[in-house]
Structures are given as C-alpha cells and as structure tokens.
Amino acid sequence: MRPIAPLIAFAVASLGIAIFSSMDAVMKGLVIALGAYNALTWRMLAGVVASGVPYALSRPPRPSRAAMRLHLVRAAVSAVMAFxxxxxxxxxxxxxxxxxxxxxxxxxxxxxxWLLKERITRLTLVATALAFAGVLLILWGQSHAELGEDAFWGALAILGSALCYAWNIILMRQQSLLAGPGEVAFYQSLFVAGLFLLAAPWLLRVPSVEHAPALILAAILATASLFLLSWAYARAEANYLAPTEYTGFLWATFWGWIVFGERVSVFTVAGAALIVGGCIIAARRRDQAPVADTEAQLP
Incomplete structure (x- = not known):
C-alpha cells in the first residue's frame, strides 16, 4: 500500500463523517415517515446497488475467508447498531x-x-467517569426539556447503539487491513440488507414513490462514507482517526437546525464537551488505543 501523509487520512475520515452525518439527516426524515425498520431495509437494498455496481466494474478478486468472516461479524453488529x-x-x-x-x-x-487483552489504567477510569458524567448531564437536560417519554427511550436506544459502535470501531480497523474500500462498502450493505430481510414477511412495506429520492440519496451518502472511512482507516491508526468522530456533532447541530428546526440545549453542549474530554484523556496513552496495528489480532 502506498504510504500517505497522516493528515490526508485524517481529512478523508473527516469528510467521511461529514457525509455520514448528512445521511443521518436524510434518514431521520425517512424514519419519521416510514419507521426505522422500513427506512433502514430499503436504504440498505438501495445501498447494495449503489455499492455493488462500482465494485463489480472493478473486477475484484474473491474475498479471503478471514475477510468474509469479518464482513459477516461487522454486518451483524452494524444491523443492531443501525436499528x-x-x-x-x-x-x-x-x-x-x-x-x-x-x-x-x-x-x-x-x-x-476484553477482546484484545489490553490493560485498563487509572487514566482510563478517570476518562470513563468524565464521559459518564456527560451522558448523565445530557439525560438530565432532556428530562427538563419536556421532550416526552419517547425521547428517553430513544436516548437509551442510542446508548445501546453506542455499545455496538464501540465494537464496530475495532472491527472497522481489522476489516480495513484485510479488504479494500469497495469490498467493505458492498459486503456491508449486502449482509446488513440480508439480515433485515429476515423480518420482511412481517414488517416490510413498499414505500410510496415520493420517498424513493431520499432512499437513493441516503444509500449513496452511506456508500460514499463507508468507502472514505475504510480508505482512511487502512492508512492510519484508529486512535489517530477517532477524533474525527467528534466533528459529527457540528454537522448534526447544523442539519438538525436547518432541516428539523431543532435547537441545541446548553446541557447537550456541556455533556458533549465532557464526553469528548473523556475520550481525549483516554487517547493520551497510545498503548491504550482501541486497536493495535498487528496481524496477530486478526481472526
């Protein structure tokens, strides 16, 4: 693989997060209109086409068994995470x-x-306490914003998704070492779509044609983001690229205000600052990075 400047990988990852955050805005509208299951299933099916065409045209070699196993594992985690x-x-x-x-x-x-047998330090515990305080602050602010009981359960669902995404961070780095961006984007869409289709006989509904442009746009944005993030994570360590995730807050604030007229409370900003601060503290020790760049850790 041709070496590149780490700053380029950082910029590409930041662009990937910006595109992914834009997809979130499109998907929120679809979730409100179609429900989470139908919005995700149809987006994934559109994503199979959006990622499959360029992947097929590249005449790719057959994926290795190790890569295919990671595609399946990450797809299962991503399906739960996304829903x-x-x-x-x-x-x-x-x-x-x-x-x-x-x-x-x-x-x-x-x-x-747990998975990689890395050591938990006192610094990690301090960072965890700080981040947990941020979560509590956001939830406390939510309780005073009169968003309703649905918002509380929605917040818990997002915390559950974050647990899955934590595992996804590890899988994404491991996957990028075994497969190219086009392969990752295609098999991610294919396997996640397949998992969602298992419930199709009971839950799937055909959306009206007016939702087709948004579904196609969401699929294209998701595919582009997966491609860019996979490209970046194959060229820089996970702990170096992790801060790009925090730029998503700025994009979410922007799109939430522009598209849905949402205002950001001081509790959300303060809580986000505490969580980000905890993550930065945890990342100060390089030997505590979530994923080490060694083939020994690959399944």
Missing amino acids: LFFWGLGRVPMAQAIALSFIAPIIALFLAA
Missing part, C-alpha cells in the same frame, strides 16, 4: 443523539481490554 440508532434518532434531536453516541470510544477501551 437502535435510527430508532432513537427519530425520537430525539440530532445533536443530542450524536453527543450520546460519543460514548462509544470509551466503551471501546473496555472492549479492547
């Missing part, structure tokens, strides 16, 4: 949803200790 996140996103403001999802890098440290 919980978008179900919650339909019930809480976008900025609040993204702020709560920032807890994922902290959770990833504990998953890394």
